[in-house]
Amino acid sequence: xxxxxxESVPEPKYWHLKTVLTEALxxxxxxxxxxxxxxxxxxxxxxxxxxxxxxxxxxxxxxRLQRRRGVGTTVAPPxxxxxxxxxxxxxxxxxQDAWQPVDSAQETPPAAVAAGLETxxxxxxxxxxxxxxxxxxxxxTELLYIPADSVPDLTAIDAPSGPAxxxxxLRELQRLDLEGxxxxxxxxxxxxxxxxxxxxxxxxxxxxxxxRFFARGGRTAxxxxxxxxxxxxxxxxxxxxxxxxxxxxxxxxx
Amino acid sequence: xxxxxxESVPEPKYWHLKTVLTEALxxxxxxxxxxxxxxxxxxxxxxxxxxxxxxxxxxxxxxRLQRRRGVGTTVAPPxxxxxxxxxxxxxxxxxQDAWQPVDSAQETPPAAVAAGLETxxxxxxxxxxxxxxxxxxxxxTELLYIPADSVPDLTAIDAPSGPAxxxxxLRELQRLDLEGxxxxxxxxxxxxxxxxxxxxxxxxxxxxxxxRFFARGGRTAxxxxxxxxxxxxxxxxxxxxxxxxxxxxxxxxx
Numbered sequence: 038x039x040x041x042x043x044e045s046v047p048e049p050k051y052w053h054l055k056t057v058l059t060e061a062l063x064x065x066x067x068x069x070x071x072x073x074x075x076x077x078x079x080x081x082x083x084x085x086x087x088x089x090x091x092x093x094x095x096x097x098x099x100x101r102l103q104r105r106r107g108v109g110t111t112v113a114p115p116x117x118x119x120x121x122x123x124x125x126x127x128x129x130x131x132x133q134d135a136w137q138p139v140d141s142a143q144e145t146p147p148a149a150v151a152a153g154l155e156t157x158x159x160x161x162x163x164x165x166x167x168x169x170x171x172x173x174x175x176x177x178t179e180l181l182y183i184p185a186d187s188v189p190d191l192t193a194i195d196a197p198s199g200p201a202x203x204x205x206x207l208r209e210l211q212r213l214d215l216e217g218x219x220x221x222x223x224x225x226x227x228x229x230x231x232x233x234x235x236x237x238x239x240x241x242x243x244x245x246x247x248x249r250f251f252a253r254g255g256r257t258a259x260x261x262x263x264x265x266x267x268x269x270x271x272x273x274x275x276x277x278x279x280x281x282x283x284x285x286x287x288x289x290x291x
Numbered sequence: 292x293x294x295x296x297x298e299s300v301p302e303p304k305y306w307h308l309k310t311v312l313t314e315a316l317x318x319x320x321x322x323x324x325x326x327x328x329x330x331x332x333x334x335x336x337x338x339x340x341x342x343x344x345x346x347x348x349x350x351x352x353x354x355r356l357q358r359r360r361g362v363g364t365t366v367a368p369p370x371x372x373x374x375x376x377x378x379x380x381x382x383x384x385x386x387q388d389a390w391q392p393v394d395s396a397q398e399t400p401p402a403a404v405a406a407g408l409e410t411x412x413x414x415x416x417x418x419x420x421x422x423x424x425x426x427x428x429x430x431x432t433e434l435l436y437i438p439a440d441s442v443p444d445l446t447a448i449d450a451p452s453g454p455a456x457x458x459x460x461l462r463e464l465q466r467l468d469l470e471g472x473x474x475x476x477x478x479x480x481x482x483x484x485x486x487x488x489x490x491x492x493x494x495x496x497x498x499x500x501x502x503r504f505f506a507r508g509g510r511t512a513x514x515x516x517x518x519x520x521x522x523x524x525x526x527x528x529x530x531x532x533x534x535x536x537x538x539x540x541x542x543x544x545x
Contacts, residue, residue, distance in 0.1 A: 219529030224521040267478040275473030
Protein backbone atom coordinates (compact mmCIF):
# COMPACT_ATOMS: atom_id res chain seq x y z
CA UNK A 38 0.00 0.00 0.00
CA UNK A 39 2.99 2.25 -0.42
CA UNK A 40 3.70 2.89 3.25
CA UNK A 41 7.44 2.60 3.75
CA UNK A 42 7.04 1.45 7.31
CA UNK A 43 5.17 -1.68 6.28
CA GLU A 44 7.32 -2.47 3.28
CA SER A 45 10.41 -2.56 5.47
CA VAL A 46 9.02 -5.42 7.58
CA PRO A 47 10.82 -8.56 6.46
CA GLU A 48 8.43 -11.47 6.07
CA PRO A 49 9.40 -14.54 8.08
CA LYS A 50 10.99 -17.35 6.08
CA TYR A 51 8.02 -19.72 6.38
CA TRP A 52 5.79 -17.02 5.00
CA HIS A 53 7.75 -16.86 1.77
CA LEU A 54 7.76 -20.65 1.68
CA LYS A 55 3.98 -20.58 2.08
CA THR A 56 3.68 -18.46 -1.07
CA VAL A 57 5.93 -20.82 -3.01
CA LEU A 58 4.01 -23.85 -1.72
CA THR A 59 0.69 -22.23 -2.67
CA GLU A 60 1.92 -21.82 -6.23
CA ALA A 61 3.05 -25.46 -6.27
CA LEU A 62 -0.37 -26.58 -4.98
CA UNK A 63 -2.11 -24.59 -7.72
CA UNK A 64 0.06 -25.86 -10.55
CA UNK A 65 1.20 -29.38 -9.64
CA UNK A 66 -1.36 -30.93 -7.31
CA UNK A 67 -5.04 -31.73 -7.57
CA UNK A 68 -7.67 -31.78 -4.83
CA UNK A 69 -7.40 -34.84 -2.59
CA UNK A 70 -3.84 -35.63 -3.65
CA UNK A 71 -1.46 -36.65 -0.86
CA UNK A 72 1.60 -34.42 -0.45
CA UNK A 73 5.11 -35.90 -0.30
CA UNK A 74 6.38 -36.44 3.25
CA UNK A 75 7.90 -33.59 5.25
CA UNK A 76 11.48 -34.71 4.74
CA UNK A 77 11.14 -34.78 0.95
CA UNK A 78 9.28 -31.46 0.87
CA UNK A 79 11.88 -29.78 3.09
CA UNK A 80 14.65 -31.06 0.84
CA UNK A 81 12.90 -29.93 -2.33
CA UNK A 82 12.42 -26.37 -1.09
CA UNK A 83 15.74 -26.22 0.74
CA UNK A 84 14.29 -25.35 4.16
CA UNK A 85 14.46 -26.79 7.66
CA UNK A 86 11.73 -29.18 8.77
CA UNK A 87 10.54 -26.65 11.38
CA UNK A 88 10.11 -23.95 8.72
CA UNK A 89 8.21 -26.35 6.48
CA UNK A 90 5.93 -27.35 9.33
CA UNK A 91 5.06 -23.71 10.08
CA UNK A 92 4.16 -23.12 6.44
CA UNK A 93 2.00 -26.26 6.36
CA UNK A 94 0.20 -25.10 9.51
CA UNK A 95 -0.62 -21.76 7.87
CA UNK A 96 -1.94 -23.48 4.76
CA UNK A 97 -4.08 -25.68 6.98
CA UNK A 98 -5.51 -22.60 8.77
CA UNK A 99 -6.37 -21.12 5.39
CA UNK A 100 -8.12 -24.27 4.27
CA ARG A 101 -5.66 -25.22 1.51
CA LEU A 102 -4.40 -28.39 3.19
CA GLN A 103 -5.98 -31.03 5.38
CA ARG A 104 -3.97 -33.14 7.79
CA ARG A 105 -5.56 -36.40 8.80
CA ARG A 106 -4.18 -39.02 11.11
CA GLY A 107 -3.25 -42.15 9.19
CA VAL A 108 -3.66 -40.48 5.79
CA GLY A 109 -1.14 -37.66 5.72
CA THR A 110 -1.44 -34.18 4.29
CA THR A 111 -3.81 -33.79 1.36
CA VAL A 112 -4.81 -30.90 -0.88
CA ALA A 113 -8.16 -29.60 0.41
CA PRO A 114 -11.16 -28.88 -1.80
CA PRO A 115 -12.37 -25.23 -1.82
CA UNK A 116 -14.30 -24.27 1.29
CA UNK A 117 -18.05 -24.69 1.17
CA UNK A 118 -20.33 -21.73 1.83
CA UNK A 119 -22.79 -22.55 4.65
CA UNK A 120 -25.65 -20.07 5.13
CA UNK A 121 -25.88 -18.97 8.76
CA UNK A 122 -27.65 -15.64 8.93
CA UNK A 123 -30.87 -14.92 7.12
CA UNK A 124 -33.03 -11.86 7.44
CA UNK A 125 -35.97 -14.07 8.24
CA UNK A 126 -36.02 -15.14 11.88
CA UNK A 127 -37.36 -18.60 12.66
CA UNK A 128 -37.26 -20.94 15.62
CA UNK A 129 -34.91 -23.90 15.43
CA UNK A 130 -36.69 -26.84 13.84
CA UNK A 131 -39.02 -24.71 11.71
CA UNK A 132 -39.65 -25.74 8.11
CA GLN A 133 -36.53 -25.82 5.91
CA ASP A 134 -34.20 -25.83 8.89
CA ALA A 135 -30.83 -27.25 7.78
CA TRP A 136 -30.30 -29.02 11.12
CA GLN A 137 -31.17 -32.62 12.02
CA PRO A 138 -32.18 -33.44 15.62
CA VAL A 139 -29.98 -36.11 17.18
CA ASP A 140 -30.76 -36.28 20.88
CA SER A 141 -32.30 -34.43 23.81
CA ALA A 142 -31.88 -34.45 27.59
CA GLN A 143 -32.24 -32.34 30.70
CA GLU A 144 -29.08 -31.01 32.30
CA THR A 145 -27.55 -28.08 34.15
CA PRO A 146 -25.99 -25.73 31.57
CA PRO A 147 -22.53 -24.15 31.86
CA ALA A 148 -22.52 -21.00 34.03
CA ALA A 149 -22.24 -18.60 31.07
CA VAL A 150 -25.24 -20.19 29.36
CA ALA A 151 -27.28 -20.04 32.58
CA ALA A 152 -26.43 -16.35 32.84
CA GLY A 153 -27.53 -15.77 29.23
CA LEU A 154 -30.79 -17.62 29.83
CA GLU A 155 -31.29 -15.95 33.22
CA THR A 156 -31.91 -19.32 34.84
CA UNK A 157 -30.53 -20.17 38.27
CA UNK A 158 -27.02 -21.66 38.40
CA UNK A 159 -28.34 -25.10 39.38
CA UNK A 160 -31.52 -25.16 37.27
CA UNK A 161 -31.71 -27.94 34.71
CA UNK A 162 -32.74 -26.93 31.18
CA UNK A 163 -33.71 -28.95 28.14
CA UNK A 164 -30.88 -29.58 25.72
CA UNK A 165 -31.26 -30.58 22.10
CA UNK A 166 -28.28 -31.83 20.16
CA UNK A 167 -28.43 -31.39 16.40
CA UNK A 168 -26.12 -31.83 13.45
CA UNK A 169 -25.90 -30.15 10.11
CA UNK A 170 -24.96 -31.66 6.77
CA UNK A 171 -23.84 -29.70 3.74
CA UNK A 172 -22.78 -31.14 0.40
CA UNK A 173 -22.97 -34.66 1.87
CA UNK A 174 -20.64 -33.91 4.78
CA UNK A 175 -21.26 -33.22 8.47
CA UNK A 176 -20.17 -29.58 8.85
CA UNK A 177 -21.46 -28.58 12.28
CA THR A 178 -22.83 -29.81 15.60
CA GLU A 179 -25.11 -27.79 17.83
CA LEU A 180 -26.23 -27.80 21.43
CA LEU A 181 -29.47 -25.91 22.04
CA TYR A 182 -30.37 -24.85 25.59
CA ILE A 183 -34.08 -24.32 26.29
CA PRO A 184 -35.30 -23.32 29.78
CA ALA A 185 -38.26 -25.28 31.15
CA ASP A 186 -40.53 -22.23 31.08
CA SER A 187 -40.05 -21.84 27.30
CA VAL A 188 -41.74 -25.23 26.83
CA PRO A 189 -44.18 -25.44 29.79
CA ASP A 190 -46.35 -28.20 28.29
CA LEU A 191 -43.50 -30.54 27.50
CA THR A 192 -44.07 -32.86 30.48
CA ALA A 193 -46.89 -34.52 28.57
CA ILE A 194 -44.60 -36.24 26.10
CA ASP A 195 -43.42 -39.73 26.71
CA ALA A 196 -40.29 -39.92 24.56
CA PRO A 197 -37.46 -39.95 27.12
CA SER A 198 -34.57 -39.20 24.76
CA GLY A 199 -33.35 -39.46 21.19
CA PRO A 200 -34.48 -37.61 18.06
CA ALA A 201 -38.17 -38.05 18.95
CA UNK A 202 -37.75 -36.13 22.21
CA UNK A 203 -35.64 -33.50 20.39
CA UNK A 204 -38.44 -32.95 17.87
CA UNK A 205 -41.03 -32.74 20.67
CA UNK A 206 -39.01 -30.04 22.48
CA LEU A 207 -38.61 -28.00 19.28
CA ARG A 208 -42.31 -28.37 18.43
CA GLU A 209 -43.23 -26.97 21.85
CA LEU A 210 -40.74 -24.12 21.46
CA GLN A 211 -42.33 -23.11 18.17
CA ARG A 212 -45.55 -22.31 19.99
CA LEU A 213 -43.91 -19.20 21.44
CA ASP A 214 -43.84 -15.91 19.53
CA LEU A 215 -40.32 -15.25 18.22
CA GLU A 216 -39.44 -11.58 18.61
CA GLY A 217 -35.88 -11.62 17.30
CA UNK A 218 -32.48 -13.22 17.41
CA UNK A 219 -28.84 -12.24 17.44
CA UNK A 220 -25.66 -14.09 16.65
CA UNK A 221 -21.97 -14.01 17.45
CA UNK A 222 -19.14 -15.80 15.66
CA UNK A 223 -15.82 -16.51 17.32
CA UNK A 224 -12.83 -18.81 17.16
CA UNK A 225 -12.83 -21.88 19.38
CA UNK A 226 -11.22 -25.29 19.68
CA UNK A 227 -13.12 -28.53 19.08
CA UNK A 228 -14.14 -30.44 22.22
CA UNK A 229 -13.44 -34.16 22.11
CA UNK A 230 -17.07 -35.17 21.41
CA UNK A 231 -17.59 -32.50 18.72
CA UNK A 232 -14.20 -33.31 17.20
CA UNK A 233 -15.14 -36.95 16.82
CA UNK A 234 -18.45 -36.16 15.15
CA UNK A 235 -16.82 -33.61 12.84
CA UNK A 236 -13.97 -35.98 11.93
CA UNK A 237 -11.37 -33.58 13.33
CA UNK A 238 -8.69 -33.92 15.99
CA UNK A 239 -9.68 -32.63 19.45
CA UNK A 240 -8.54 -29.04 19.83
CA UNK A 241 -8.71 -28.25 16.10
CA UNK A 242 -9.78 -24.67 15.35
CA UNK A 243 -13.54 -24.35 14.92
CA UNK A 244 -15.95 -21.47 14.35
CA UNK A 245 -18.37 -21.17 17.26
CA UNK A 246 -21.70 -19.50 16.44
CA UNK A 247 -23.80 -18.49 19.45
CA UNK A 248 -27.42 -17.59 18.66
CA ARG A 249 -29.92 -16.17 21.12
CA PHE A 250 -33.62 -16.44 20.35
CA PHE A 251 -35.82 -13.81 21.96
CA ALA A 252 -39.46 -14.35 22.87
CA ARG A 253 -41.96 -11.54 23.37
CA GLY A 254 -40.67 -9.02 25.90
CA GLY A 255 -37.03 -9.64 24.94
CA ARG A 256 -36.66 -12.70 27.15
CA THR A 257 -34.04 -15.22 25.92
CA ALA A 258 -36.19 -18.26 25.17
CA UNK A 259 -33.40 -20.45 23.76
CA UNK A 260 -29.67 -20.31 23.23
CA UNK A 261 -27.77 -22.25 20.59
CA UNK A 262 -24.02 -22.98 20.56
CA UNK A 263 -23.04 -24.35 17.14
CA UNK A 264 -19.57 -25.62 16.29
CA UNK A 265 -18.61 -25.44 12.60
CA UNK A 266 -15.59 -27.05 10.97
CA UNK A 267 -13.26 -24.15 10.26
CA UNK A 268 -11.23 -26.05 7.69
CA UNK A 269 -14.01 -26.75 5.20
CA UNK A 270 -16.65 -24.06 5.93
CA UNK A 271 -17.09 -20.40 5.24
CA UNK A 272 -20.15 -19.02 7.01
CA UNK A 273 -22.32 -16.86 4.79
CA UNK A 274 -24.63 -14.08 5.92
CA UNK A 275 -26.94 -11.84 3.95
CA UNK A 276 -29.77 -11.58 1.54
CA UNK A 277 -28.28 -13.23 -1.51
CA UNK A 278 -27.59 -16.67 -0.11
CA UNK A 279 -27.63 -18.17 -3.59
CA UNK A 280 -24.58 -16.18 -4.65
CA UNK A 281 -21.26 -17.37 -3.33
CA UNK A 282 -17.66 -16.36 -3.65
CA UNK A 283 -16.00 -19.62 -4.47
CA UNK A 284 -12.45 -18.48 -3.94
CA UNK A 285 -10.69 -17.14 -0.90
CA UNK A 286 -9.37 -13.65 -1.68
CA UNK A 287 -7.17 -13.69 1.44
CA UNK A 288 -5.50 -16.81 0.19
CA UNK A 289 -4.31 -15.25 -3.01
CA UNK A 290 -3.65 -11.76 -1.69
CA UNK A 291 -0.12 -12.45 -0.45
CA UNK B 292 -25.72 -36.28 25.80
CA UNK B 293 -26.16 -39.86 26.91
CA UNK B 294 -24.95 -41.59 23.75
CA UNK B 295 -22.73 -44.44 24.85
CA UNK B 296 -20.59 -44.18 21.75
CA UNK B 297 -19.49 -40.66 22.60
CA GLU B 298 -19.01 -41.25 26.31
CA SER B 299 -16.59 -44.06 25.63
CA VAL B 300 -14.18 -41.74 23.79
CA PRO B 301 -11.28 -41.05 26.16
CA GLU B 302 -10.35 -37.39 26.18
CA PRO B 303 -6.69 -36.73 25.39
CA LYS B 304 -4.51 -35.87 28.38
CA TYR B 305 -4.00 -32.22 27.41
CA TRP B 306 -7.76 -31.81 27.23
CA HIS B 307 -8.19 -32.76 30.86
CA LEU B 308 -5.24 -30.50 31.73
CA LYS B 309 -7.01 -27.68 29.88
CA THR B 310 -10.04 -28.05 32.13
CA VAL B 311 -7.84 -28.01 35.25
CA LEU B 312 -5.92 -24.98 33.95
CA THR B 313 -9.18 -23.16 33.17
CA GLU B 314 -10.29 -23.61 36.75
CA ALA B 315 -6.92 -22.34 38.00
CA LEU B 316 -7.21 -19.29 35.71
CA UNK B 317 -10.67 -18.54 37.07
CA UNK B 318 -9.72 -18.89 40.72
CA UNK B 319 -6.07 -17.88 41.07
CA UNK B 320 -5.20 -15.46 38.29
CA UNK B 321 -6.48 -12.06 37.26
CA UNK B 322 -6.67 -10.56 33.76
CA UNK B 323 -3.27 -9.41 32.49
CA UNK B 324 -1.33 -11.48 35.00
CA UNK B 325 1.73 -13.30 33.64
CA UNK B 326 1.64 -17.10 34.01
CA UNK B 327 4.59 -18.99 35.57
CA UNK B 328 7.00 -20.37 32.98
CA UNK B 329 6.31 -23.68 31.21
CA UNK B 330 8.74 -25.68 33.31
CA UNK B 331 7.15 -24.61 36.58
CA UNK B 332 3.61 -25.11 35.24
CA UNK B 333 4.44 -28.59 33.92
CA UNK B 334 5.91 -29.52 37.31
CA UNK B 335 2.92 -28.17 39.21
CA UNK B 336 0.41 -30.17 37.19
CA UNK B 337 2.62 -33.23 36.82
CA UNK B 338 2.58 -33.30 33.02
CA UNK B 339 5.15 -33.31 30.23
CA UNK B 340 6.11 -29.97 28.66
CA UNK B 341 4.59 -31.09 25.34
CA UNK B 342 1.23 -31.81 26.99
CA UNK B 343 1.30 -28.46 28.75
CA UNK B 344 2.07 -26.67 25.51
CA UNK B 345 -0.89 -28.31 23.74
CA UNK B 346 -3.23 -27.21 26.54
CA UNK B 347 -1.86 -23.65 26.40
CA UNK B 348 -2.41 -23.59 22.63
CA UNK B 349 -6.06 -24.59 23.10
CA UNK B 350 -6.59 -21.91 25.72
CA UNK B 351 -5.05 -19.39 23.35
CA UNK B 352 -7.46 -20.47 20.55
CA UNK B 353 -10.35 -19.99 22.95
CA UNK B 354 -9.20 -16.51 23.92
CA ARG B 355 -8.32 -17.32 27.54
CA LEU B 356 -4.57 -16.76 27.16
CA GLN B 357 -2.44 -14.42 25.11
CA ARG B 358 1.13 -15.22 24.18
CA ARG B 359 3.26 -12.26 23.29
CA ARG B 360 6.90 -12.25 22.30
CA GLY B 361 9.06 -10.72 25.03
CA VAL B 362 6.23 -10.70 27.57
CA GLY B 363 5.26 -14.33 28.07
CA THR B 364 1.82 -15.85 28.52
CA THR B 365 -0.79 -13.63 30.14
CA VAL B 366 -4.41 -14.12 31.16
CA ALA B 367 -6.56 -12.55 28.44
CA PRO B 368 -9.45 -10.18 29.10
CA PRO B 369 -12.89 -11.41 27.92
CA UNK B 370 -13.39 -11.11 24.18
CA UNK B 371 -14.96 -7.91 22.93
CA UNK B 372 -18.15 -8.04 20.84
CA UNK B 373 -17.63 -6.22 17.53
CA UNK B 374 -20.77 -5.56 15.48
CA UNK B 375 -20.34 -6.78 11.90
CA UNK B 376 -23.74 -7.39 10.39
CA UNK B 377 -26.59 -4.95 10.63
CA UNK B 378 -29.91 -5.18 8.90
CA UNK B 379 -29.35 -1.74 7.47
CA UNK B 380 -27.15 -1.80 4.38
CA UNK B 381 -24.82 1.15 3.89
CA UNK B 382 -21.81 1.87 1.72
CA UNK B 383 -18.41 1.84 3.40
CA UNK B 384 -17.62 5.30 4.74
CA UNK B 385 -21.26 6.27 5.34
CA UNK B 386 -22.18 8.09 8.55
CA GLN B 387 -21.40 6.15 11.75
CA ASP B 388 -19.08 3.75 9.97
CA ALA B 389 -16.74 2.20 12.56
CA TRP B 390 -13.81 2.17 10.09
CA GLN B 391 -11.11 4.81 9.68
CA PRO B 392 -9.56 5.36 6.21
CA VAL B 393 -5.78 4.93 6.21
CA ASP B 394 -4.60 4.89 2.62
CA SER B 395 -5.67 4.43 -0.98
CA ALA B 396 -3.99 3.36 -4.19
CA GLN B 397 -4.60 1.75 -7.58
CA GLU B 398 -3.44 -1.81 -8.06
CA THR B 399 -4.24 -5.14 -9.71
CA PRO B 400 -6.31 -7.22 -7.28
CA PRO B 401 -5.71 -10.93 -6.54
CA ALA B 402 -7.31 -13.24 -9.12
CA ALA B 403 -10.18 -14.30 -6.84
CA VAL B 404 -11.10 -10.67 -6.13
CA ALA B 405 -10.96 -9.82 -9.85
CA ALA B 406 -13.33 -12.74 -10.52
CA GLY B 407 -15.72 -11.50 -7.81
CA LEU B 408 -15.66 -7.97 -9.24
CA GLU B 409 -15.89 -9.25 -12.83
CA THR B 410 -12.93 -7.09 -13.82
CA UNK B 411 -10.25 -8.34 -16.21
CA UNK B 412 -7.32 -10.21 -14.65
CA UNK B 413 -4.90 -7.33 -15.33
CA UNK B 414 -7.27 -4.40 -14.65
CA UNK B 415 -6.19 -2.08 -11.86
CA UNK B 416 -8.86 -1.18 -9.30
CA UNK B 417 -8.96 1.40 -6.53
CA UNK B 418 -7.99 0.04 -3.14
CA UNK B 419 -8.82 1.64 0.17
CA UNK B 420 -7.11 0.48 3.32
CA UNK B 421 -8.98 1.09 6.56
CA UNK B 422 -8.64 0.13 10.19
CA UNK B 423 -11.14 -0.36 12.96
CA UNK B 424 -10.79 0.48 16.63
CA UNK B 425 -12.93 -0.96 19.39
CA UNK B 426 -12.56 -0.25 23.10
CA UNK B 427 -9.37 1.70 22.40
CA UNK B 428 -7.67 -1.13 20.52
CA UNK B 429 -7.09 -1.82 16.83
CA UNK B 430 -9.23 -4.91 16.19
CA UNK B 431 -9.31 -5.19 12.40
CA THR B 432 -7.76 -4.07 9.14
CA GLU B 433 -9.59 -3.94 5.83
CA LEU B 434 -8.74 -3.78 2.16
CA LEU B 435 -11.58 -2.51 -0.02
CA TYR B 436 -11.48 -3.15 -3.77
CA ILE B 437 -13.46 -0.72 -5.96
CA PRO B 438 -13.49 -1.07 -9.77
CA ALA B 439 -12.89 2.14 -11.72
CA ASP B 440 -16.42 2.09 -13.18
CA SER B 441 -17.94 2.25 -9.66
CA VAL B 442 -16.33 5.68 -9.20
CA PRO B 443 -16.24 7.11 -12.76
CA ASP B 444 -15.75 10.74 -11.69
CA LEU B 445 -12.82 10.08 -9.40
CA THR B 446 -10.16 11.30 -11.85
CA ALA B 447 -11.00 14.85 -10.88
CA ILE B 448 -9.47 14.59 -7.41
CA ASP B 449 -5.91 15.63 -6.82
CA ALA B 450 -5.04 13.73 -3.62
CA PRO B 451 -2.62 11.04 -4.84
CA SER B 452 -2.72 8.81 -1.74
CA GLY B 453 -3.31 8.72 1.98
CA PRO B 454 -6.52 9.14 3.99
CA ALA B 455 -7.64 12.10 1.84
CA UNK B 456 -7.66 9.97 -1.30
CA UNK B 457 -9.38 7.14 0.62
CA UNK B 458 -12.16 9.51 1.69
CA UNK B 459 -12.54 10.82 -1.86
CA UNK B 460 -12.94 7.30 -3.27
CA LEU B 461 -15.56 6.40 -0.66
CA ARG B 462 -17.42 9.68 -1.25
CA GLU B 463 -17.65 8.86 -4.96
CA LEU B 464 -18.78 5.30 -4.22
CA GLN B 465 -21.64 6.59 -2.08
CA ARG B 466 -23.14 8.29 -5.12
CA LEU B 467 -24.19 4.85 -6.43
CA ASP B 468 -27.45 3.22 -5.35
CA LEU B 469 -26.73 0.35 -2.94
CA GLU B 470 -28.99 -2.60 -3.69
CA GLY B 471 -27.72 -5.08 -1.12
CA UNK B 472 -24.74 -6.81 0.41
CA UNK B 473 -23.68 -10.22 1.59
CA UNK B 474 -20.96 -11.43 3.91
CA UNK B 475 -18.90 -14.52 4.60
CA UNK B 476 -16.80 -15.30 7.66
CA UNK B 477 -13.97 -17.79 7.62
CA UNK B 478 -10.77 -18.73 9.38
CA UNK B 479 -7.51 -17.34 8.01
CA UNK B 480 -3.95 -16.62 9.05
CA UNK B 481 -2.60 -13.10 9.50
CA UNK B 482 -0.40 -11.80 6.67
CA UNK B 483 2.80 -10.10 7.81
CA UNK B 484 1.50 -6.55 7.23
CA UNK B 485 -1.87 -7.18 8.90
CA UNK B 486 -0.14 -9.02 11.75
CA UNK B 487 2.09 -6.04 12.45
CA UNK B 488 -0.83 -3.61 12.50
CA UNK B 489 -2.89 -5.93 14.70
CA UNK B 490 0.02 -6.55 17.10
CA UNK B 491 -0.02 -10.26 16.37
CA UNK B 492 2.59 -12.70 15.10
CA UNK B 493 2.44 -13.41 11.33
CA UNK B 494 0.37 -16.52 10.73
CA UNK B 495 -1.79 -16.08 13.84
CA UNK B 496 -5.39 -17.23 13.39
CA UNK B 497 -7.68 -14.41 12.25
CA UNK B 498 -11.33 -14.14 11.24
CA UNK B 499 -11.63 -13.02 7.62
CA UNK B 500 -14.89 -11.26 6.72
CA UNK B 501 -15.55 -10.83 2.99
CA UNK B 502 -18.35 -8.39 2.12
CA ARG B 503 -19.75 -7.78 -1.34
CA PHE B 504 -21.66 -4.58 -2.04
CA PHE B 505 -24.17 -4.76 -4.86
CA ALA B 506 -25.20 -1.80 -6.96
CA ARG B 507 -28.44 -1.63 -8.95
CA GLY B 508 -28.77 -4.64 -11.25
CA GLY B 509 -26.87 -6.90 -8.86
CA ARG B 510 -23.43 -5.80 -10.09
CA THR B 511 -20.66 -6.10 -7.44
CA ALA B 512 -19.65 -2.45 -6.98
CA UNK B 513 -17.12 -3.05 -4.20
CA UNK B 514 -15.57 -5.94 -2.31
CA UNK B 515 -14.14 -5.74 1.20
CA UNK B 516 -11.74 -8.20 2.83
CA UNK B 517 -11.52 -7.46 6.56
CA UNK B 518 -9.14 -9.24 8.93
CA UNK B 519 -10.24 -9.35 12.58
CA UNK B 520 -8.12 -10.40 15.54
CA UNK B 521 -9.51 -13.82 16.50
CA UNK B 522 -8.00 -13.73 19.98
CA UNK B 523 -9.81 -10.66 21.26
CA UNK B 524 -12.93 -10.35 19.06
CA UNK B 525 -16.26 -12.05 18.77
CA UNK B 526 -18.15 -10.86 15.71
CA UNK B 527 -21.77 -9.99 16.43
CA UNK B 528 -24.63 -10.08 13.95
CA UNK B 529 -28.27 -9.25 14.38
CA UNK B 530 -30.83 -6.73 15.43
CA UNK B 531 -29.94 -6.29 19.11
CA UNK B 532 -26.39 -5.06 18.80
CA UNK B 533 -26.58 -3.44 22.23
CA UNK B 534 -27.02 -6.79 23.97
CA UNK B 535 -23.92 -8.89 24.33
CA UNK B 536 -23.05 -12.24 25.81
CA UNK B 537 -20.00 -11.42 27.86
CA UNK B 538 -18.93 -14.99 28.46
CA UNK B 539 -17.95 -17.72 26.11
CA UNK B 540 -20.31 -20.68 26.59
CA UNK B 541 -17.94 -22.98 24.67
CA UNK B 542 -15.20 -22.13 27.11
CA UNK B 543 -17.08 -23.38 30.11
CA UNK B 544 -18.97 -26.20 28.47
CA UNK B 545 -16.24 -28.82 28.83
